[in-house]
Amino acid sequence: MPYEWNFAIVLKYLPNLLEGGAHTIALSAASIALATPIGIVMGIIRQQRIPYLAPIAVVYIDFFRTSVALVLICWCYYALPVLIRVNLDTFTAVMIAIGLQASAYMAELVRAGMQSISPGQWEAARALGMPGHTRLRYIILPQAARRMIPLFFLLMVEVVKTTTLAGVVTYPEIVYDAFRVATEIYRPIETFTIVGLICFVFLFTLGRIALYLERRFAVVER
Amino acid sequence: MTEVLRLEGLTKSYGATPVLKGVDLTVRRGETVCVIGASGSGKSTLLRCVNFLGYPTAGRIYLEGKLVGREVTDRAGVATMRYRESELCAVRAHVGMVFQQFNLFPHMTVEENVMIAPIKIRGLSRQEARKRAALHLDRVGIPEKAGAFPGQLSGGQQQRVAIARALAMEPAIMLFDEATSALDPELVGEVLLAMRKLAQEGTTMLIVTHELGFAYNVAQRVIYLHEGTIHEEGTPEQVLVNPTKPRTQDFLRGVTTFRMPEPRLGPVDQASTSKGA
Numbered sequence: 046m047p048y049e050w051n052f053a054i055v056l057k058y059l060p061n062l063l064e065g066g067a068h069t070i071a072l073s074a075a076s077i078a079l080a081t082p083i084g085i086v087m088g089i090i091r092q093q094r095i096p097y098l099a100p101i102a103v104v105y106i107d108f109f110r111t112s113v114a115l116v117l118i119c120w121c122y123y124a125l126p127v128l129i130r131v132n133l134d135t136f137t138a139v140m141i142a143i144g145l146q147a148s149a150y151m152a153e154l155v156r157a158g159m160q161s162i163s164p165g166q167w168e169a170a171r172a173l174g175m176p177g178h179t180r181l182r183y184i185i186l187p188q189a190a191r192r193m194i195p196l197f198f199l200l201m202v203e204v205v206k207t208t209t210l211a212g213v214v215t216y217p218e219i220v221y222d223a224f225r226v227a228t229e230i231y232r233p234i235e236t237f238t239i240v241g242l243i244c245f246v247f248l249f250t251l252g253r254i255a256l257y258l259e260r261r262f263a264v265v266e267r
Numbered sequence: 268m269t270e271v272l273r274l275e276g277l278t279k280s281y282g283a284t285p286v287l288k289g290v291d292l293t294v295r296r297g298e299t300v301c302v303i304g305a306s307g308s309g310k311s312t313l314l315r316c317v318n319f320l321g322y323p324t325a326g327r328i329y330l331e332g333k334l335v336g337r338e339v340t341d342r343a344g345v346a347t348m349r350y351r352e353s354e355l356c357a358v359r360a361h362v363g364m365v366f367q368q369f370n371l372f373p374h375m376t377v378e379e380n381v382m383i384a385p386i387k388i389r390g391l392s393r394q395e396a397r398k399r400a401a402l403h404l405d406r407v408g409i410p411e412k413a414g415a416f417p418g419q420l421s422g423g424q425q426q427r428v429a430i431a432r433a434l435a436m437e438p439a440i441m442l443f444d445e446a447t448s449a450l451d452p453e454l455v456g457e458v459l460l461a462m463r464k465l466a467q468e469g470t471t472m473l474i475v476t477h478e479l480g481f482a483y484n485v486a487q488r489v490i491y492l493h494e495g496t497i498h499e500e501g502t503p504e505q506v507l508v509n510p511t512k513p514r515t516q517d518f519l520r521g522v523t524t525f526r527m528p529e530p531r532l533g534p535v536d537q538a539s540t541s542k543g544a
């Protein structure tokens with residue numbers, strides 16, 4: 046017997062799914078907002094081999110890069126509040142977990158971006174008498190940032206995908222909502238088709254924006 | 268004439284390999300000194316020590332009469348130099364460097380390339396810096412390229428921007444490390460002409476070059492560097508035409524085997540040297 050598709054009923058629940066989508070976006074944005082500054086600082090510390098801080102950055106980066114996202118999320122939700130004696134809502138707990146892990150990736154992006162700038166650029170800036178921070182601020186980081194755009198968006202996409210794990214601690218992101226809708230109406234096939242489409246459209250748009258920015262800020266090289 | 272740069276016993280080793288073995292050299296204000304020598308003789312190393320892109324292993328460097336760094340004597344009585352990074356930044360800001368590979372900042376326009384250091388280091392306003400950039404771009408003969416990006420320029424134009432960028436810091440001395448070696452042959456001339464014009468305007472310059480004709484016509488003094496020491500030194504006539512040391516003679520024989528008489532320089536030369544002089 047062929048399967049009888051019924052999207053109409055799922056579409057009635059579309060507002061629920063879109064609300065989940067909004068939660069997913071909010072959580073992703075917050076995680077990126079946390080990850081970016083930490084990542085930039087850690088990346089610079091590691092690349093510049095700043096005394097005393099660099100080894101800490103290395104351990105930090107390796108720790109978060111190699112830990113399992115799901116475990117981090119659960120740990121931040123269950124264990125972290127006990128340690129810091131502050132109650133965390135699911136949003137905050139998951140944001141910390143995903144944000145910290147993404148910051149480690151971000152740090153590596155920043156480091157790789159900086160290292161990809163040719164030694165001649167560092168030297169030219171040095172030869173003009175620029176102190177280290179001026180060199181980074183005006184010469185190295187602007188060029189590194191341009192090169193990082195595609196990878197940064199890749200990281201954003203990864204973060205969005207990772208936030209779908211937040212359901213395990215009952216944060217109502219899109220997939221969590223999808224499960225609820227699917228079990229309520231017994232239509233998992235249609236529900237996840239719709240959810241898949243929503244995710245695809247969103248991430249695809251993100252990718253286009255990345256491509257546009259990459260071209261927009263491309264540097265003429267030869 | 269006042270001295271701008273003095274090197275005393277400048278020594279530099281990479282690990283156990285000595286590259287500079289005690290170089291003594293004085294460059295006076297307004298003087299153009301050319302350094303020639305075989306590949307690996309330490310020419311680049313010498314220039315890089317002068318603006319501390321590389322740190323000398325031993326020896327003293329005086330810029331405008333002032334010793335760079337601080338001499339400390341350890342318990343065994345051995346004197347070594349200590350350098351503070353902030354002092355070295357100030358030294359580099361007073362020494363202009365032009366690289367073989369131009370090394371312009373590709374994300375900035377030509378004008379911004381020239382303006383950035385005067386603004387960030389000398390504290391000039393954007394307006395002042397823009398005026399200064401215009402002045403120096405004019406000196407090297409490309410005032411019209413201010414708004415272009417380096418990637419849109421020919422190698423010769425890029426190198427002249429790099430010269431303007433260094434000039435804009437109004438350095439006490441300009442260093443050139445084979446400034447024309449990465450250029451296509453037909454672009455070498457415009458850069459050499461720009462450099463000659465600077466020399467004629469009284470810019471103090473220490474130039475590493477393989478362009479012996481340039482050295483002969485422009486330098487007041489030529490230095491032949493051999494295995495990290497100054498092997499022969501004198502006027503272009505003495506070093507390039509009548510060298511007394513066998514090694515210098517060998518080197519010159521090697522690089523001037525085929526020679527033509529210099530071409531008569533026509534109106535093109537006139538035009539590009541008289542512009543904005």
Ligand SMILES: Nc1ncnc2c1ncn2[C@@H]1O[C@H](COP(=O)(O)OP(=O)(O)OP(=O)(O)O)[C@@H](O)[C@H]1O
Binds near residue numbers: 311
């Ligand atoms: N970072 C480094 N580490 C080790 N050895 C080096 C380094 N830089 C230069 N050398 C060595 O020092 C010597 C002098 O190098 P330098 O670049 O000063 O020569 P040069 O006279 O500029 O030669 P060229 O005409 O090829 O540019 C060479 O033998 C080179 O191999």
Ligand SMILES: [Mg+2]
Binds near residue numbers: 310311312444445
């Ligand atoms: Mg060299």
